[in-house]
Amino acid sequence: MAATELETLYYDRAADGVVLLTLNRPDRGNGVVPQMAADLLAALTDLERDTGVRCLVITGAGRQFSAGADLKAMRSYLDEVFPVTHEPYNARVLFPVTQRLVASRLPVIAAINGGATAGGLDLALACDIRICSTAAKLGETYINLGLPPGNGGSWFLPRLVGSGLAAELALTGDVIDAGRALDIGLVNRVVEPAELLPAAIELGARIAAKPWRALEATKHALRSTWQVDLATSMSNSYWAVSALHNGPDLAEGVDAFLERRRPRFSRD
Incomplete structure (x- = not known):
């Protein structure tokens, strides 16, 4: 498979049966805009049709996995519309990404290279397995913007860490480090930054080798x-x-x- 590049992401074969998909808006912390959500859906559609693909690894370019919604783009959106009469920013295109990841035939590994907050964390939670770098910071930070978890976090978190810890994370908006995330079961494994993609791809290859x-x-x-x-x-x-x-x-x-x-x- 030759590298495929969309406006906000790219993907390529990383190992036999394994594709690495990289969110590619590093100058904006890989913040999600409608185009990124649309690109994710297009990529998932393409990869699910490819019978040679057995496992997907998702990571972020630069220093962050994803900061969630691009707040600069959200601010412009709120200025343009009257919020009471308009649906939430990005909801129509972003929600189907979460649903698609869960329903996909492909096992999906999140390789969390840096910050994963709000919708960025929810994207990682929608994956089947999470491996993170020691540099990663994770937080269900919607509350700091005056919102509840907005892209599946309120459903995933209690199932992964239990209701009490889920409530603490969502109600405080605290950002935790990789060690704490491992301790509470939010991620499967923590590795050094240089080992992140090799570890995720190696795991993906072991999965892809199964029937x-x-x-x-x-x-x-x-x-x-x-x-x-x-x-x-x-x-x-x-x-x-x-x-x-x-x-x-x-x-x-x-x-x-x-x-x-x-x-x-x-x-x-």
């Missing part, structure tokens, strides 16, 4: 179980396992284990 049908089924099972009771989750799992039980990947996985070799899963 793709099982990857899709596993991501769907993990995400859907947040919304159903145990009995429904077990029923869904039964049918997912049944659908793959007689396929080639299970037989190959069993054979490889018994023969003490690496499995050679189907690539189609």
Whole structure:
């Protein structure tokens, strides 16, 4: 895959089956504007159609992952419209990005290279796995602008860190460092800045090497179980396992284990 560049981001093959997508507005802290949201949706659509892509890594150019909404652009938006009669800034294009990341067939890793606040943190929370640099700072900072969490944070945070810590983060708007984020389960792993992308890409490659049908089924099972009771989750799992039980990947996985070799899963 040749590098693909959109107005506010670019993406390229980083390893076999792994694509690295980089938010590219470093002069504005990778702040989200409507064009970036539109570019993200376009990129996700393109990558989901590419059967050679099995895992996606998202990071930010420069010193920040994403500062959330670009407040300069938001200020201009508020000056142009009467807020009471107009929808919130960026909502129509940004909300579908969160929904798309959750529903995507692709496992998604956030490689948090620096600041991730407000909508930038919510973007990372919508990913399946989060690895962050020791330089990262994370905060659900909407309250400091007079807003509640606006792009899924109020849904993701309690599920990741528990209701009490989610309330503390959202109600104070405090920004925490990478170590604290790891301690409370907000991120999976913390590495030195130079190790961030290699670590994220290596993890992505290990995931991408797994059988793709099982990857899709596993991501769907993990995400859907947040919304159903145990009995429904077990029923869904039964049918997912049944659908793959007689396929080639299970037989190959069993054979490889018994023969003490690496499995050679189907690539189609």
